[in-house]
Amino acid sequence: MTxxxxxxxxxxxxxxxxxxxxxxxxxxxxxxxxxxxTMNRIAQTYTVRExxxxxxxxxxxxxxxxxxxxxxLTKFLRIHERQxxxxxxxxxxxxxxxxxxxxxxxxxxxIALQNIEKAPLLYPFRLQLLAAALASGSFTLIFGGAFIxxxxxxxxxxxxxxxxxxxxxxxEVKFFAEVLASFTIGAIAYLxxxxxxxxxxxxxxxxxxxxxxxxxxxxxxxxxxxxxxxLSGLARGAEAFFTAFAIGAGIAIILxxxx
Amino acid sequence: xxxxxxxxxxxxxTMSFGILFNVPRKSLIMGGLAGAFGWMIYVLLARExxxxxxxxxLAGAFGxxxxxxxxxxxxxxxxxxxxxxxIIPLVPGGMAYDTxxxxxxxxxxxxxxxxxxxxxxxxxxxxxxxxxxxxxxTFSRRNKPIAKSxxxx
Numbered sequence: 550m551t552x553x554x555x556x557x558x559x560x561x562x563x564x565x566x567x568x569x570x571x572x573x574x575x576x577x578x579x580x581x582x583x584x585x586x587t588m589n590r591i592a593q594t595y596t597v598r599e600x601x602x603x604x605x606x607x608x609x610x611x612x613x614x615x616x617x618x619x620x621x622l623t624k625f626l627r628i629h630e631r632q633x634x635x636x637x638x639x640x641x642x643x644x645x646x647x648x649x650x651x652x653x654x655x656x657x658x659x660i661a662l663q664n665i666e667k668a669p670l671l672y673p674f675r676l677q678l679l680a681a682a683l684a685s686g687s688f689t690l691i692f693g694g695a696f697i698x699x700x701x702x703x704x705x706x707x708x709x710x711x712x713x714x715x716x717x718x719x720x721e722v723k724f725f726a727e728v729l730a731s732f733t734i735g736a737i738a739y740l741x742x743x744x745x746x747x748x749x750x751x752x753x754x755x756x757x758x759x760x761x762x763x764x765x766x767x768x769x770x771x772x773x774x775x776x777x778x779x780l781s782g783l784a785r786g787a788e789a790f791f792t793a794f795a796i797g798a799g800i801a802i803i804l805x806x807x808x
Numbered sequence: 809x810x811x812x813x814x815x816x817x818x819x820x821x822t823m824s825f826g827i828l829f830n831v832p833r834k835s836l837i838m839g840g841l842a843g844a845f846g847w848m849i850y851v852l853l854a855r856e857x858x859x860x861x862x863x864x865x866l867a868g869a870f871g872x873x874x875x876x877x878x879x880x881x882x883x884x885x886x887x888x889x890x891x892x893x894x895i896i897p898l899v900p901g902g903m904a905y906d907t908x909x910x911x912x913x914x915x916x917x918x919x920x921x922x923x924x925x926x927x928x929x930x931x932x933x934x935x936x937x938x939x940x941x942x943x944x945x946t947f948s949r950r951n952k953p954i955a956k957s958x959x960x961x
Contacts, residue, residue: 580888634830635889642886671830684824691817691847692902755902759821760828764899765892771934797908804912 558655560615563595564622566655569662571602571609572626573641578633580769581606581778587645591658594649605781606631606788633765636671674714681760682707689756698748698756705737706757713761724795731758731799739807754800763792811851818847818897825893835889838879843894846872850898862928868898869936877944891937900929 567588574584585602592600592613599614599621612623644661647653653661672680685706686699694702709730716726738753766789774782822843826836850868853859859867876890903926910919 583886583888633828633892635826635886635892636830636832639832639835639885639889643884646884671833672827677828680824680827684821684828687817687821687824688897688901690813691821691897751905755905758905759896759899759901760825762899762901762904764896764901765829767899767930768892768895768934768937771931772938775934775938793904793908797905797911800905801908801912804909 558595560597560613560620560622562655562659563592563597564611564613564624566595566659566662567591567600567602567613568609568611568624568626569659569666570641570645571604571611572628573637573662573666575604575606575609575628576631577635577637577641578631578765578769579638580776581773581781582776583638584609587641590649591645594651595655604778606784634670637665637668640665640668677714678707678711681710684760685709685757687756688759689752692752692755694749694752694756697746698753701738701741701746701748702753702756705734705741705753706760708737709734709757710760724791727761727792727795728799728802730761731796732802733799734758735800735803739803758796758800761792761796763789766792814851815844815848819844821897822847822893825896829893831889831893832885835879835883835885838883839876839890839893842872842875842879842890843897845875846894847897862925862932865898865900865929866932866936869895869933870940871936872898873937873940874944877940887941895933895937898929898933900926903929 570591571584571588574587581604584604588602588609588611589600596616597613598616599612601610601612603610607628609626609628610623611626612621614621641662644653644658644665648658670677682703686703689698689702690696712733713726713730716729717723720726734757735754738748738750738757741748741753742750766785770782770785770789772782773779773785776782819840823836823840825843826839831839846868849871850864853867854861854864872894873887873891876887876894879885879890880887903922907919907922907926910916910922
């Protein structure tokens with residue numbers, strides 16, 4: 550560990566780098582404790598007297614005290630949209646690792662983080678759509694569907710994910726996009742059934758809604774709760790519950806219409 | 809045959825989810841393998857040996873998490889890169905759907921029964937992940953966290 554290369558930085562600069570790292574991680578769907586830990590480590594490496602961070606899933610509070618008697622700073626950052634992007638989390642993790650090993654000056658770290666923030670999605674939308682369709686088909690199979698169920702769920706899952714992504718970008722209300730997507734999935738599954746294909750409707754629907762299911766949210770919520778981050782745990786839990794409810798509601802409308 | 813379907817299906821599903829979650833390219837295949845590993849543990853326990861599904865899910869999640877920890881060490885990436893997509897096959901999406909459907913059909917008792925199992929399954933996934941994390945942290949000395957509390961003095 551060569552700490553010599555780490556120069557002392559001003560509190561404002563430290564603040565900026567920490568917040569940028571935290572912002573990227575929170576937007577990419579990292580767990581609360583990981584974000585707080587990363588910000589604290591970065592701040593401590595650039596030698597501050599005290600650092601306190603508080604992260605919920607919609608905002609970051611950070612307070613940094615300097616060693617040199619400079620005035621301490623507290624800032625708040627609000628996050629509006631979140632999309633799971635593990636590549637960015639891994640990248641920020643790598644930068645943070647380099648910082649704590651003393652391999653990056655604060656300016657270098659800042660530039661590196663800005664580049665991560667600007668980076669486009671790793672996989673183009675077409676590939677994501679294909680992945681969602683393939684995932685739907687695979688889930689139908691491993692949840693006990695027959696081979697005849699594979700293609701209908703690939704189509705239903707693909708269309709559902711496509712609608713979800715498009716509407717999610719247009720509308721502020723995520724709930725609506727989810728209801729619409731799961732409604733369409735149900736409709737397509739029943740359409741295949743009425744066309745005379747002997748598919749297992751339940752299996753097709755379950756497989757096809759999997760790309761929308763808030764699995765990450767649920768597990769992150771419980772993890773946050775167990776780590777003692779009660780507020781963000783409950784908030785993520787509420788988000789997961791609403792997503793599950795929206796998916797259920799979409800399917801429910803179809804079932805109610807056909808009954 | 810059903811084993812082959814379970815193996816290939818869970819591998820493909822996990823890898824596809826890796827793409828949806830934008831995991832780094834070099835961890836895509838390994839993450840898929842971790843997911844398939846966890847799902848095979850679940851299938852072996854729940855379908856072949858008749859173990860309770862909550863316990864089987866716990867074991868599966870523990871398997872995914874442990875595999876992810878090992879992969880994370882070797883490839884120097886955060887554990888979540890592998891584990892988040894890997895646990896997806898175990899997530900009780902189908903059970904949540906069944907819960908909703910029973911509520912729609914006015915079968916509230918059955919809905920609540922299934923809803924409770926769904927919650928237990930979600931909890932056991934999270935517990936499997938945490939349990940594995942705690943074990944690895946306890947038994948590996950290399951990765952000591954830098955001062956957990958905020959002040960340095």
